Amino acid sequence: MRLRPIAGIVLRQFYLLRGSPVRVLPMFAWVAIDIVLWGFITRYLNSVSAAGINFVTTLLGAVLLWDLFTRIMQGVTTAFLEDVWSRNFLNLFATPLRISEYVTGLVLTSLAASTIGLITMLVLATAFFGLSYLALGMLLIVLLLVLSCFGIALGILASALVLRLGPASEWLVWPLPALLSPFACVFYPLAVLPHWMRAIAYALPPAYVFEGMRSVLGGRTPTIAPLVGAVLLSLGYIAVSGYLFGRTYRYAVRTGLLARYSAETVS
């Protein structure tokens, strides 16, 4: 992989962000609204609960981590969709740009944008609702790593779906995180799921993240093996989604789908 073409993809997204407040605002606004909404909900739950459970760390912490995952996934997809919306495929893929360089550029763009969202969430949750993310210690890094990797994988997979199914299929991929959330056990332990749902949850790295988070916040020592497994699993998903994107691209080149994407510009 060469750095300059990757920098080109990142620069293009930076130009778009710099010149467009409607692209910048969602990086802060939606995550801020989520934190404020769930911050008040957890504060209310703390006041009515007699059990002494701190909902701020369990629920608000979970919202923060899930939002990060969603942001990363949507960041990759949105960066890809910018090329769909501007009908730029022919210009882009007729260059020496390699698919691995293109996808890396999309991922770096998403990571940069999501980091801004993460900082916004951490500041709000800490300053206004007393979330102590440091309670998670070094585990926080592992949790963020797993969710970031799985967000990247899902974002690449969603982009491959749009490439394969056409521009209108973007409406299929936006709800993907919501579709996974019941299995990811964001707000409840894995044990409450029925067996068939648990089988799916075991295949999803976020389920291990939220189980690990609840273990630590519940005063238990987290088991390392499942988290290591989750890291490997999410890296595996990146490899699989990258492979599928490459395969979809080759299919699009072979069948004329890629050329038709741009041919829509003349219709």
Add this chain to the structure above:
Amino acid sequence: MTHARAAAGSAAAGADATTVLSVQNLSKSYARLVAVSDVSFRIARSEILGLLGPNGAGKTTIINTILGVLAPTAGTIRIGAFDVARQRAAALARTNFAAVYATLPGNLTVRQNLSFFGLIYAVRHLRARVESLLEQFDLRTLGDTKCGLLSSGEQTRVALAKALLNSPDLLLLDEPTASLDPAAAQSIRRHIRTLAQQRDCGILWTSHNMYEVEEVCDRVLFLSRGRLLLEGDPRRLPGEHGTRNLEELFISLAREPLTHREGSPP
């Protein structure tokens, strides 16, 4: 021997240092449609080759296969020494294109588009190169204007500036003057002509303007229903085929049944 076979022969023989593009036995078919059938040709350095044919003849399909965005069903395409199928990045690093149906992202300014594509093409001294192209195509005052706000003529100039970013050995121009007024079109033609001569650049040019083709192209290929029908000098072909001018020849070829021409002698 038919003209098409003569063209195939010249492509096979033309794999030398002066060849910037060699297309051999190129075919592209879809489930029930043969878009391009057994087309061969080559382009030498400093040569402008016109690819002519009616709508649906297969011109854009050929351009898309050369650009690597459409895989051929059969045949090979070499840009310089590089096979597009196997050495795509190296081949496309020496190539660029401009087409009326591939406008640059309208949500970026002219300068941003050139900088973005310049990085992808790994252009050295990019800032200076961008400024020089803005100057060459009289775009300096539009440098900070979003491409979506430009007139079609201005967009064509930006697309041409993008097409020259990497100083390509092979330039593909799909109807580059289609949306330009006569004065602007003439200026662009002169520019491209000079470019081919000064930079040793091979150019594949498609156009429906036969007067333009006669003025610009060194050689033309006539394509109809995916097959190569004729090859020759655009200034001599009409006389050789008993028509008054290239436009008349174009019309007669476009209307002629394909099987008739294939069997007839040159």
